[in-house]
Amino acid sequence: MKELILVIAKALVDHPEDVRVNERDDDRGTVYELSVHADDIGKVIGKQGRIAKAIRAVVTSAAIKSQKRVIVDIIS
Template identity: 85%
Template sequence: MKDLILVIAKALVDHPEDVRVEEKADDRGTVYELSVHRDDVGKVIGKQGRIAKALRTVVSSAAADSQKRVIVDIIS
């Protein structure tokens, strides 16, 4: 799952070397914290959060087989 988030995020940003994903276990489920260069935050979020919502949809669909709850947080 971490690799999927990295591939998608690196394709969206101008500074792919600054993309980082940290995986943490939480009481909510598995939380993936995505951090990008400060100039690329808007590109990952998108207009009215559409790209962030699409990213979260793809990741949750990929995790549907494992029956785990997956959360993607974007850290600026």
């Protein structure tokens, strides 16, 4: 999952070297914290959060195979 998020995020931003994904287990499930360069936050979130929702949908769909609950948080 971590690699999937990295590939998607690096394709969207202008500063791919600043893309970081941290993985941690929580009571909600596995949480992936995506952090990008400050100039790229808008590109990852998108208008009205559409790109962020799409990223979450793709990652959730990929996680169904492993039967895990996955959450993607975007950190500024």
